[in-house]
Amino acid sequence: MNSGKNVRFRIHRRENPSAPPRWEEFEVSYYPGMNVIGALMEIQKNPATADGKPTTPPAWEANCLEEVCGSCTMVINGAVRQACSALVVNLSQPIELRPMSKFPNLRDLKVDRSRMFEGLKKVGAWVPLDGTHALGAGPKVSPETQQKAYALSRCMTCGCCLEACPQYHSRSQFIGAAAISQVRLFNLHPSGAMNAGERLEALMGPGGVSNCGNAQNCVKVCPKEIPLTTSIGEVEWQVTQHAIKKLLGF
Amino acid sequence: MAETKIIIVGGGLAGLMTTIKAVEAGAMVDIFSIVPVKRSHSVCAQGGINASVNTKGEGDSPQIHFEETIYGGDFLGNQLPVKGMCEASPNIVYLLDRMGVPFNRTPEGNLDFRRFGGSRYHRTAFAGATTGQQLLYALDEQVRRFEAEGKVKKYEGWEFLSILKDGKGSCCGIVALDLIRMEIHPFLAGAVVLATGGPGLIFGKTTNSLTNTGGAAGSVYQEGAIYANGEFIQVHPTAISGGDKLRLISESVRGEGGRVWTLKDGKRWYFLEEWYPAYGNLVPRDIASRAIYKVCRELGLGIDGKDQVYLDVTHIDKKRLRERLGGVLEIYEKFMGESPYEVPMKVFPAVHYSMGGLWVDFDQMTNISGLFAAGECEYQYHGANRLGANSLLSCIYGGMIAGPKSVEFVKSKAGSITSSEVDSQVLEQKQTIEEIYNMQGVENPHRLHQELSEMMTSHVTIVRENKKIEVVCGKIRDLMVRYQKIGLSDTNRWANGEVLFTRQLWNMLVLAELITLGALQRDESRGAHYKPGFPDRNDEEWLKTTKATYTSQGPRLEYEAVDIQYLKPRPRRYDQATAGVKK
Structure with missing residues (x-):
């Protein structure tokens, strides 16, 4: 498999959240089709730096390796993306790997994204069922609505949109594009829509949809090409309508 | 009354369905998972979930689904639980639809269904070509709702190490490790359900995710749990090569009309269609994998002399492909750098699924009292070969049994651990x-x-x-x-x-x-x-189930009769249609 070439990496290291960050360089033999994860796996088999010093294998997150689980987000040559679909052949060297900066860095390339899941809880991103007992078929849905919902439902909670967003950081409460787009998804569903008001309420206060600064970075970095800015615009409109209705006492 | 606590290990489809059912039965649930549950391996399932809803008016029924599943599994599946699963399937798909899974639709707004291997009916409901992801998300959302209500506690980033056993050998909790702090703690519960997935990583590069080591099943096997039919490992016929994993190209690609071919004497040779005229490209996976293996390794007819054949969708309308197969074609394009809309895909078989797993009874309980199992980590539903789109179904059905049965078990249980x-x-x-x-x-x-x-x-x-x-x-x-x-x-x-x-x-x-x-x-x-x-x-x-028991000298194998109460075993062949034919 080795075709004789070496690939050079520059990888962010940090032993634990209170340790100082540092950089290490690595070299791995290239094989055709190699992605960033494949290279990290080669380093695991022989954990030594480019100048031959033994070191610990870098810690990184990954699971499915086909860009559907959202685990392996990192900043690769300055761009936030999934490491599994980052093919080495398309990257300039040394390939620089950094953890996302908007989430607490646990070790090396690992971060803690639990704030994203809390956001989903806050907006009630689910269809409230009466129960899982047999209640017959679900509501009819047109193919057009299905295609729209499916595009939104592919969000992997990977964090790319938040890493790219200037309004989202540790000192801001902004919930970010991913959760806002999920509100649009559930408000679109025939029975999900019955609780649309509650979801919109959750986006009205501090950290809500009005915190969006319209930088439009989120939609550019989304690996699943989710129309995030359209979602934000649509949800903003829903929030406005909801606020007016409330004001008028409907 | 004391609180009923269930521990569920694994947060894929089986674990989450078990959670939902256990909560509905009145229990408090702790879920342990290596990764945030939304990132579990269920996301990798592409093609769909089987349910004989018969919306196409073909005369499909749960009985035919049952017959095709048993026949597809070469009569090694115990028939009673398989029958239960097939009968439950229409309501399972309706339930998922109510949860908001964006299943593809017919022009009238009904659920659309497509064909899958080993069946002659349109029986597979699907959400594009990322059905597993969409199903997992729906269950994840329901569990998040219970979490917000305080009925579920998630331990994400924890690894299962072992079960806790009381003096009588009954399971009453687990020992787990915090993957960040590296601390080890005990957790007590009335019953434990393992839903930890398959052991694909034993075979290294496969279609599986990195967490699929079978580690949890391996642990409890060493603690006395029986492992059944371990030798039955499914090799999926169509995957793409890679240095880190072999990426699945779903059977649904053939279900939507994709054709497998290679070159023979300079001409296209559709060998599956020639060898198996009744099912063509939709023969079951074991048959298709052996055929591709034969073409490449024995006949030396792989494309460019390599281990690969073509899987071709270039003749199908592009809009239709995008709506029904977009997710999987995107994987091919991203990782191989070629557009499958324009150029036939190059594929070869890869290890995909384990039919075998922890032995369980019809209540999903292992031979260790208080320890249950559901999903790919157990052996119950697929016999010697799993039909496509039955895995999502068996995960959910297994969870629907394990949830209430584990709660029932706790209520009748006596004794505790010191x-x-x-x-x-x-x-x-x-x-x-x-x-x-x-x-x-x-x-x-x-x-x-x-x-x-x-x-x-x-x-x-x-x-x-x-x-x-x-x-x-x-x-x-x-x-x-x-x-x-x-x-x-x-x-x-x-x-x-x-x-x-x-x-x-x-x-x-x-x-x-x-x-x-x-x-x-x-x-x-x-x-x-x-x-x-x-x-x-x-x-x-x-015609018997393999049951392996751990000893330090190696596995001790015993065998158990298969339940064949409904369908008498007959020879299995796919060149002619002899299963699921309308009578």
Whole structure:
């Protein structure tokens, strides 16, 4: 498999959240089709730096390796993306790997994204069922609505949109594009829509949809090409309508 | 009344469905998962979920689904639970639809269905070509709702180490490790459900995710749980090569009209259509994998002389492809750099799924009282070969049984564990991890894993020969000796993946031995288990379930009769239609 070439990496290291960050360089033999994860796996088999010093294998997150689980987000040559679909052949060297900066860095390339899941809880991103007992078929849905919902439902909670967003950081409460787009998804569903008001309420206060600064970075970095800015615009409109209705006492 | 606590290990489809059902039955649930549950391997399932709703007016029914599943599994599946699953399937798909899964629709707004392997009916509901992801998300959302209501507590980023047993050997909790802090703690519960997925990583590069080591099943096997039909490993016919994994190209691609071909004498040869006229490209996976293997390895007719054949959708309307298969075609394009809309895909078989797993009774309980299992980590629903789009179904159905049955078990249970019993069992796990920390030999755990997996993939997958399997058995023992000479390069007490991988590697070796020995003993060909030396199914001697029990000298194999109360075994063939034909 080795075709004789070496690939050079520059990888962010940090032993634990209170340790100082540092950089290490690595070299791995290239094989055709190699992605960033494949290279990290080669380093695991022989954990030594480019100048031959033994070191610990870098810690990184990954699971499915086909860009559907959202685990392996990192900043690769300055761009936030999934490491599994980052093919080495398309990257300039040394390939620089950094953890996302908007989430607490646990070790090396690992971060803690639990704030994203809390956001989903806050907006009630689910269809409230009466129960899982047999209640017959679900509501009819047109193919057009299905295609729209499916595009939104592919969000992997990977964090790319938040890493790219200037309004989202540790000192801001902004919930970010991913959760806002999920509100649009559930408000679109025939029975999900019955609780649309509650979801919109959750986006009205501090950290809500009005915190969006319209930088439009989120939609550019989304690996699943989710129309995030359209979602934000649509949800903003829903929030406005909801606020007016409330004001008028409907 | 005391609170009923259930621990569920694993947060894929089976674990989450079990959670929902257990909560509805009144229990409080703790879920333990290595990854945030939304990132579980269920996301990788692409093609769909089977349900005989018969919306196409073809006369499909749960009975025909049942017959095709048993026939597709070469009569090794116990018939009562399989029948229960097929009968439940229409309501399961309706339930998922109510949860908001964006299933593809017909022009009238009904659920759309497509064809899958081993069936002649449109029975598979789907959400694009990322159905597993969409199903997992729907269950994840429901569980998040229970979490917000305080009925579920998630331990994400925790690894299961062992079960806790009381004086009578009954399971009453687990010992788990915090993957960041590396701390080990006991957790008590009335019952434990494992929903930890398959052991694909034993074969290294497969269609599986990195967490699919079978580690949890391997642990409880060493604690006395019986493992059944381990030798039945499904090899999926169509995957793409890669250095880190082999990426699945869903059977739904053929369900939507994709055709498999290679070149023979300069002309396109649609060998599946020629050899199996009744099912064509939609023969079951074991049959298609063997055919592609034969074309490449025996006839030497792989494309460019390599291990690959074409899977072609270029003749299908692009809009239709995008709406129904977009997700999987996107994977091909991103990783191979070629557009499957324009150029036929190059594919070859890859290890995909384990039909075998922990032995369970019809209530999903293992032979250890209080320990249940659901999903791919158990053996119950697929016999010797799983039909496509039955795995999502079996995960959900298994969870629907395990949830209420585990709660019922707790309510009738007597006795409890003492604190000194807990302490000594926790200490045992702490010592094991400490021993790994102190390993100072010369072997690298990832390189040992590579050796194991390459050997298993070469000799214990599509074609199995006793002579070679015997060699593998010996080499696994060698690897177990070399395992003791591992040296760790990372001894940090914080987020140390190498320590955990080393522990998982041991469990993989133990399961590899059970799989290999099971294959060696079974001198017949049935479903995914094919021996050229014994090319026929032998019901007289081998219509029986393999049951492996752990001993330090290796697995002890016993056999159990298969439940064949509804359908009498008959020869399985796919050149003619003899299953699920309207009577």
